[in-house]
Structure formats: C-alpha cells, structure tokens
Amino acid sequence: MLRILHVISGLGRGGAERQLIILSRELLRRGHDVLIYTLNHAVPRLPELKGSGVEVIIDHKRLRLDPLVIARLRRTARRWGAELAHGWLYDGNIYTRVALRGLGIPVINSERSDNYRLSYVQRLGYALTRGWETALIANSHAGLAFAGPLHRIPADRGHVVWNGVDLAKVDLEARAAPALRGTLWPGQEVSIACHVGTITPPKDHLLALDTAAVLHRRDQRWRFLFVGDPWRDTGSYQRAVQARFRELQLESVCRFTSERTDAIAHIAASDVLFSTSLLEGFPNVVLEAMACGTPVVSTEYSDIRRILPLSWQVVPQRRPEPLAAAIQRAACERRSVVTAQRAWVEQHATAERSATAMEAVYTLYASRNSTRTASPTPASWTV
CATH class of the missing domain: 3.40.50.2000 (Glycogen Phosphorylase B;)
Structure with a gap:
C-alpha cells in the first residue's frame, strides 16, 4: 500500500477539487494512506471528507511562491513518509516540483483542461522547473496533447485518467x-x-x-x-x-x-x-x-x-x-x-474505474521511490 501526498491550492467548488475528494476516499478505502496539503484556507469542500480518514493539512501561502510554505511542505513530505506526490492544477504542480526537489519522491503533475492560455509568469514557472516532475496525468486525451509541448515530458511519462463519478x-x-x-x-x-x-x-x-x-x-x-x-x-x-x-x-x-x-x-x-x-x-x-x-x-x-x-x-x-x-x-x-x-x-467513468487507473500510474512510479521513511509521522489533522 502507498502513502500518497496530494497538493492543491484549496478545496473549493471546482471540478479538480471534486475529483480529488472522490479519488482520495476511494484510495483510502483500498488501503492506501492519503494526505491532502492545501496551499490556502479556502476549503468549503472539507466537510465532504468528514469521517473518511483522509489526512488534511491546511496551509496558506502569502506570496506567489512562498518559501515558508515550500519549507513546510518539504518537511511534511519527509516526516509523513510520502512515497509519491501528486500536484493538482498550476500551484500544485509548481509547489510539488520545487518543494520536493531532490528528495527522491516521484512527483506527478496534472493537466485538468485543454487549449487555454497561461500567463507569462506561469509559463516561466513551468520553464524554470521543467524536468523536475516525474510524470504527468491529464484527465483528457486533448489535455495530454495540449500539455505535451508545454511540459516537454516524454511520451511514455504522459498518462490519461478520465474523471470518475460516485x-x-x-x-x-x-x-x-x-x-x-x-x-x-x-x-x-x-x-x-x-x-x-x-x-x-x-x-x-x-x-x-x-x-x-x-x-x-x-x-x-x-x-x-x-x-x-x-x-x-x-x-x-x-x-x-x-x-x-x-x-x-x-x-x-x-x-x-x-x-x-x-x-x-x-x-x-x-x-x-x-x-x-x-x-x-x-x-x-x-x-x-x-x-x-x-x-x-x-x-x-x-x-x-x-x-x-x-x-x-x-x-x-x-x-x-x-x-x-x-x-x-x-x-x-x-x-x-x-x-x-x-x-x-x-x-x-465510475469512481472505482478512475481510481483503478490512477492507482496503476501511482504504483508504476512509486516503485522508483529512492527514499522511504521507516517510521512516518501522522499528519496534524485527520478528517
């Protein structure tokens, strides 16, 4: 079983947040340990995790790239014993790349849309950290095709996992x-x-x-x-x-x-x-x-x-x-x-089918984790 760290801006009402909650509950049901680390205090969906056993840490970045949050996220990943980290949306992608750099923890990034325009700063962020991610998961074939030139990730490290519904x-x-x-x-x-x-x-x-x-x-x-x-x-x-x-x-x-x-x-x-x-x-x-x-x-x-x-x-x-x-x-x-x-x-597109596909990708890359914590520390909050 895996210890999976998810990093996302918050737990708002968006589609990515909805899928993260569905996925986390299903992964926990299968015996994996799941920690969600949010980068801000906007967590209106948090009650949906009540009683699930999913661990949650709510942080709050005060800068676009907050060095204190990066340090706390890095420390959390090591102490909690993350075997794999999955960044969600732009901030999740960048923070997992930067905070976990050099720890030997596989970093999965995500693409949740298609054919949109990034700002100059966003493109620069991806360019400066290119290659720091291990693989990329898109929720559509079109999204993966869009993300390929943006991230320049090898074709065999790009995966499509469709959304699922409970x-x-x-x-x-x-x-x-x-x-x-x-x-x-x-x-x-x-x-x-x-x-x-x-x-x-x-x-x-x-x-x-x-x-x-x-x-x-x-x-x-x-x-x-x-x-x-x-x-x-x-x-x-x-x-x-x-x-x-x-x-x-x-x-x-x-x-x-x-x-x-x-x-x-x-x-x-x-x-x-x-x-x-x-x-x-x-x-x-x-x-x-x-x-x-x-x-x-x-x-x-x-x-x-x-x-x-x-x-x-x-x-x-x-x-x-x-x-x-x-x-x-x-x-x-x-x-x-x-x-x-x-x-x-x-x-x-059931929750079970989506989780099975995601689980297969996680297992593929977690097996390459070079630093596993023998005695991981629980996160500060379990929902």
Missing part, C-alpha cells in the same frame, strides 16, 4: 429532483434545460442565452435554469451577459442560481443539460448528468465526442439554432439517450 452518491442526491422541480416554475407545465457553470468566457453564456431565446421561440414551454453564478456586476463579461439577457427579454423564462452543493438535484430535475463550453478537460457536470439520467447536448471541445455516446449529442457549429434543435431531440429521445449515457458511465 454512482451511489449521485443516485442518492438525484432523489430530491422531483420535489425540487415543483418549486422551480410552480403550477406550470414546462420543459427545463439546465446549464451549469460560472459566468466566464470559457463557458460561453452568450451562446447559451442565444440558444435559450431560439428554443423558447420554437416552443414556449421551455424554461432555462442556470446553475453556478448569481447575477453580479463583477466584470466586463458578466456585464455583457446581463446586457444580452435583457436584450433577448428572457426574464420570465430563465432562473440564475448561485454555486450549489445540490447541483446534481438541479440537473436531475431538468429535461436536458446543455453545455456551451469553449474549452474543458473532462467535464464533471456532463458526467454527473449522464449518471443521474438527464440527456446531455454539448458544443464540441476536448474529449466530448469520446464521452457522449450518440454523435448528434455533440454540435460542431457554435450557433444557437443547431444547439436548440439538438436539445429538442434529446428531450424527445430521452429514454434511449439516458440508457446509453448510464451504460457509458458504468463502463468507463
């Missing part, structure tokens, strides 16, 4: 859907299309609103549920989305909700989930919809064509008309779509 947990959370649906547009016979994501350019809410307008003109029974961000005037893109919303006069048919812990219930309460993303890694929201029985329609990005089982579910044109048509088809063919989606998840 089917039992999804099934449990989806039970709240019927009651929830009745509160969304009470007293109305409606069809609901759900869109999940923060209001940022990569999620393309402008296209989502245009699609809603087209679909509602075709069939006035459609309503639209946007989960992930309340209305707020915090930037030029948010203001552009609000302006488009008012221009299209969608006030009576759209609801915006803040980031929620019950997002799965909202997805399950909907007739269709639609994604308008420009870029993603492996989309957790799509996976959860497939698992809970909601048909999915998506624009084309990353590995989405490998994920959605029916070719028409992926719309290559970034235009509202074909997206609206695909949403209507998904609603009409709901039974066959739901069956195909759930079968795909069970075959390719």
Whole structure:
C-alpha cells in the first residue's frame, strides 16, 4: 500500500477539487494512506471528507511562491513518509516540483483542461522547473496533447485518467429532483434545460442565452435554469451577459442560481443539460448528468465526442439554432439517450474505474521511490 501526498491550492467548488475528494476516499478505502496539503484556507469542500480518514493539512501561502510554505511542505513530505506526490492544477504542480526537489519522491503533475492560455509568469514557472516532475496525468486525451509541448515530458511519462463519478452518491442526491422541480416554475407545465457553470468566457453564456431565446421561440414551454453564478456586476463579461439577457427579454423564462452543493438535484430535475463550453478537460457536470439520467447536448471541445455516446449529442457549429434543435431531440429521445449515457458511465467513468487507473500510474512510479521513511509521522489533522 502507498502513502500518497496530494497538493492543491484549496478545496473549493471546482471540478479538480471534486475529483480529488472522490479519488482520495476511494484510495483510502483500498488501503492506501492519503494526505491532502492545501496551499490556502479556502476549503468549503472539507466537510465532504468528514469521517473518511483522509489526512488534511491546511496551509496558506502569502506570496506567489512562498518559501515558508515550500519549507513546510518539504518537511511534511519527509516526516509523513510520502512515497509519491501528486500536484493538482498550476500551484500544485509548481509547489510539488520545487518543494520536493531532490528528495527522491516521484512527483506527478496534472493537466485538468485543454487549449487555454497561461500567463507569462506561469509559463516561466513551468520553464524554470521543467524536468523536475516525474510524470504527468491529464484527465483528457486533448489535455495530454495540449500539455505535451508545454511540459516537454516524454511520451511514455504522459498518462490519461478520465474523471470518475460516485454512482451511489449521485443516485442518492438525484432523489430530491422531483420535489425540487415543483418549486422551480410552480403550477406550470414546462420543459427545463439546465446549464451549469460560472459566468466566464470559457463557458460561453452568450451562446447559451442565444440558444435559450431560439428554443423558447420554437416552443414556449421551455424554461432555462442556470446553475453556478448569481447575477453580479463583477466584470466586463458578466456585464455583457446581463446586457444580452435583457436584450433577448428572457426574464420570465430563465432562473440564475448561485454555486450549489445540490447541483446534481438541479440537473436531475431538468429535461436536458446543455453545455456551451469553449474549452474543458473532462467535464464533471456532463458526467454527473449522464449518471443521474438527464440527456446531455454539448458544443464540441476536448474529449466530448469520446464521452457522449450518440454523435448528434455533440454540435460542431457554435450557433444557437443547431444547439436548440439538438436539445429538442434529446428531450424527445430521452429514454434511449439516458440508457446509453448510464451504460457509458458504468463502463468507463465510475469512481472505482478512475481510481483503478490512477492507482496503476501511482504504483508504476512509486516503485522508483529512492527514499522511504521507516517510521512516518501522522499528519496534524485527520478528517
């Protein structure tokens, strides 16, 4: 059994954090020891680890590259007896590279998205520490192809491990859907299309609103549920989305909700989930919809064509008309779509399958660990 150290900025509501929690619980269930080391105090997902036995250390960096945090992380890795370290997202990648340099502990870095732009400082950080990582794990084939030139890691040290979903947990959370649906547009016979994501350019809410307008003109029974961000005037893109919303006069048919812990219930309460993303890694929201029985329609990005089982579910044109048509088809063919989606998840993307694939990569590199601690010290906090 392995002692696995995960390093991540925090335990926020993002997809990487969600996958880290799912993975950690499953690895611990299999007999491995797991320590999560966060680089800041933002840990709203921490209660999800309650009673799991996963060890957690919450640190807080005050500089972009904080030497005190680096020293504490290095000391922790040695005392705890880490046999392998996995960095998550940019900060996790850089801090594992720098803090564990020269300790003989294999360092796995991650790529969780595809085709995005890094800042000059981020690129410089990767360039100055290139080769300090042992291997890289991406959560999509597109992400691995993107990361190859960026990290210049040998092809045989790049691996793809798709995200996984806890089917039992999804099934449990989806039970709240019927009651929830009745509160969304009470007293109305409606069809609901759900869109999940923060209001940022990569999620393309402008296209989502245009699609809603087209679909509602075709069939006035459609309503639209946007989960992930309340209305707020915090930037030029948010203001552009609000302006488009008012221009299209969608006030009576759209609801915006803040980031929620019950997002799965909202997805399950909907007739269709639609994604308008420009870029993603492996989309957790799509996976959860497939698992809970909601048909999915998506624009084309990353590995989405490998994920959605029916070719028409992926719309290559970034235009509202074909997206609206695909949403209507998904609603009409709901039974066959739901069956195909759930079968795909069970075959390719359960928490158990994802953990098995990750475990195989960990075992491959942990066997090369040159310094193992005979009497490791427990971390300061076990959840």
